[in-house]
Amino acid sequence: MNSSWPAEIRAILWKEFAGELRSRTGLVTGGLFCLVTIVTAATALFNEDVNKRGLRDVCCSQIWVIVLFAAVLTLPRTFLAEEEQGTSDLLRLTARPHAVFWGKAIFNLIQTAALALLVAGLFVGLTGLEVRYPAMFLLCLLSGGAAMTGIVTACGAIASRAANRTLLAGAIALPLIIAPCQWGVAGLRSATGAGFPQDGWMAMLGLCAYAALTLLIAPWIYATIWKS
Amino acid sequence: MDLCHHLEKLKAQRYLFGLLVAGVTVWSFLVPDAAMFQHPEFARIFFWHIPCPINQQIFMLVGAYFALAFFLTPQSDLRKRMLCDSRAEAALDLSMIFAVLTIVSGMIFSQVEWGIYWDWDPRQYSYLIVVLIIGAYFAVRAAFPDPERRASHSSAYVLTATLPVFFLVFVFPYLPGIENNSLHPSGTIFGGGLKGDYLYVFLTVLTLVTWISVWLYRMRVRANFLEFELANGQLEIHRSLAAPATVVRPVSVSDENGKQTESPRKADQGVSGRE
Numbered sequence: 001m002n003s004s005w006p007a008e009i010r011a012i013l014w015k016e017f018a019g020e021l022r023s024r025t026g027l028v029t030g031g032l033f034c035l036v037t038i039v040t041a042a043t044a045l046f047n048e049d050v051n052k053r054g055l056r057d058v059c060c061s062q063i064w065v066i067v068l069f070a071a072v073l074t075l076p077r078t079f080l081a082e083e084e085q086g087t088s089d090l091l092r093l094t095a096r097p098h099a100v101f102w103g104k105a106i107f108n109l110i111q112t113a114a115l116a117l118l119v120a121g122l123f124v125g126l127t128g129l130e131v132r133y134p135a136m137f138l139l140c141l142l143s144g145g146a147a148m149t150g151i152v153t154a155c156g157a158i159a160s161r162a163a164n165r166t167l168l169a170g171a172i173a174l175p176l177i178i179a180p181c182q183w184g185v186a187g188l189r190s191a192t193g194a195g196f197p198q199d200g201w202m203a204m205l206g207l208c209a210y211a212a213l214t215l216l217i218a219p220w221i222y223a224t225i226w227k228s
Numbered sequence: 229m230d231l232c233h234h235l236e237k238l239k240a241q242r243y244l245f246g247l248l249v250a251g252v253t254v255w256s257f258l259v260p261d262a263a264m265f266q267h268p269e270f271a272r273i274f275f276w277h278i279p280c281p282i283n284q285q286i287f288m289l290v291g292a293y294f295a296l297a298f299f300l301t302p303q304s305d306l307r308k309r310m311l312c313d314s315r316a317e318a319a320l321d322l323s324m325i326f327a328v329l330t331i332v333s334g335m336i337f338s339q340v341e342w343g344i345y346w347d348w349d350p351r352q353y354s355y356l357i358v359v360l361i362i363g364a365y366f367a368v369r370a371a372f373p374d375p376e377r378r379a380s381h382s383s384a385y386v387l388t389a390t391l392p393v394f395f396l397v398f399v400f401p402y403l404p405g406i407e408n409n410s411l412h413p414s415g416t417i418f419g420g421g422l423k424g425d426y427l428y429v430f431l432t433v434l435t436l437v438t439w440i441s442v443w444l445y446r447m448r449v450r451a452n453f454l455e456f457e458l459a460n461g462q463l464e465i466h467r468s469l470a471a472p473a474t475v476v477r478p479v480s481v482s483d484e485n486g487k488q489t490e491s492p493r494k495a496d497q498g499v500s501g502r503e
Contacts, residue, residue: 154388158381162371171367172385175360176392179400202403213391221384224299 008095012103016078025081026074026111033073034119037066042126052130053194059129060188064144064181067116071148071177074111076156076169078104083160097223105153105215112145132193136200140187143207147180150214157222183207245440252432259425264413270340275430277333279437281355284326285397287441288362291319292390295383306376313379314452316386317369318445324362326441331355342411351412354396361389361396375456 003011020026041062050058082088091100120141123129131137155173159165183203190200256275261268294316301309334352335345346352368385372378400406 151388151392155385158368158384158388159371161377161381162368163373164371168367168371172364175357175364176389178357179354179392179396182400210391210395214388217387217391221387225380225384 005096005099008099009103009106012095012100013106016104016107019081020107020111026077030070030074030111030115031118033070034066034115034122037062037069038119038122038126045127055127056129056189056192056194059123059127060192061185063116063119063123063141063188064184066119067112067141067145067184068148068174068177068181070115070119071112071145071152072170072173074115075108075149075152076159076166076173078108078153079156079160080165080169083165088160092227097226098219100226101153101157101219101222105149105218108149108153109146112149113142116141116145129192131191133191133197133200136197136204137188137191140184140191140200140204140207143204143211144180144184144187146211147183147207147214148177150211150218151176151180154214154218154221157218158225180207180210183210241443245436248436252429252436255432256429259429262426266341271337273333273337273340275433276437277330277337278430279434280326280330280333281397282434283437283441284323284330284358285394286438287319287323287326287445288390288393290445291316291323291386294319295386298379298383299387310375310379310456311449311453313383314449314456316383317452318448320362320365320386321448322441322445324359324366327355327359327362331359347411349412350406350410351401354400358393358396361393365389375459 041058045055045058082091095103120137124131152169152173155176156169159169159172162168183206187200187203187207189195190197190203252275256272262271262274265271294312298309298312298316301312303309331352334355338347338349338352339345365382365385369378369382372381401410401412
């Protein structure tokens with residue numbers, strides 16, 4: 001407990017990376033889920049007469065639907081795995097709750113950003129989706145990913161000690177991330193040329209505010225249930 | 229004596245409430261039709277529809293307040309912490325009831341005015357998400373058998389969910405791209421859309437609905453807390469209501485010769501018969 005905050009957060013982050021590289025659960029589950037969903041969407045659209053506008057709407061919503069479910073599948077694992085492996089008590093003895101939360105949240109943030117970029121890249125490459133405002137497109141993906149990370153990480157922490165933890169984490173996180181998902185779709189639609197660009201920037205600002213608030217509240221909430 | 233007096237008072241309140249509801253229902257049909265509705269005569273469901281989301285939000289706020297109070301109370305004061313949890317649960321219970329009532333009354337309103345029960349209007353689905361969020365609170369409660377852990381984790385969930393709920397109710401429907409595409413009118417109450425008799429009827433119904441919801445809330449809190457005290461053996465039951473300390477079960481036993489003797493109950497009956 002004598003170490004500094006950044007050192008503790010860094011240690012938790014490296015622990016998460018090491019665990020992920022050893023098991024590759026998140027990478028394999030999330031990556032496979034993304035690929036399968038994109039292939040399914042592409043198969044469903046094959047030979048269909050979808051116009052440019054229809055394709056844009058389908059792609060923008062599909063990107064967020066895939067990121068949403070991939071996040072719900074993979075992100076709570078950071079907390080759930082601790083309970084399953086029985087390492088949570090050790091963590092409680094060696095680190096402070098805020099540091100644990102931030103270490104895991106940063107890891108989840110990187111994971112979500114990688115997944116979102118992978119999904120969006122595949123959609124752009126495979127479907128020929130035209131991105132008119134690349135900066136807005138990228139920022140919407142990252143801020144939306146951050147908003148989802150805040151909520152899903154908090155829900156993972158809440159559900160981690162329940163008997164049906166994996167199911168519960170998904171069930172309680174999903175309703176909370178539908179709203180940022182809605183903004184994310186609006187932002188991507190504007191970035192691909194639908195409506196006014198101002199609407200896209202507004203959506204992105206909303207996502208940033210949502211992410212900031214959840215990431216500010218969630219560590220405090222986690223600290224309160226840390227030793228219960 | 230106290231219990232009888234309380235029950236009498238409760239009965240009187242119930243009659244008074246029934247009379248007031250009947251009165252205000254008649255009054256709502258006497259006020260002139262509202263303008264700007266496709267079928268103004270059916271728009272009177274408005275009087276019962278709007279108090280539901282108002283009460284839902286109030287109870288959500290009350291739930292969040294007691295969830296916060298739970299965490300701010302020292303861990304040593306278990307009784308006070310559990311009382312906070314009981315209050316938060318009761319508030320969320322009522323919030324859920326009012327959220328469902330909002331959706332159901334909104335669907336009837338939607339059928340009458342727009343010709344369809346469910347239109348995927350932004351207001352409709354944002355409220356549906358609110359119902360799902362509150363439903364998830366009860367999923368969290370059901371997942372923890374230990375009362376203290378249940379209280380702490382469900383309070384944490386309420387605090388996490390409060391922001392998205394308020395966003396979905398107060399921000400999302402008013403966003404430029406959403407408000408313009410929604411059929412649902414906005415700013416009816418705060419924009420001065422209610423005037424004269426319509427406003428008075430609405431305020432009376434709101435008062436009545438709030439009255440019954442506060443009454444239900446208090447009963448629920450009492451029931452929740454009694455459950456907790458009963459589970460912890462802290463409840464003092466009145467001697468006349470308490471179960472007997474020892475239970476005598478009738479059993480057949482054999483004496484030294486293998487002959488069966490009478491069970492205690494039979495023996496008891498025999499004594500009373502001889503008497």
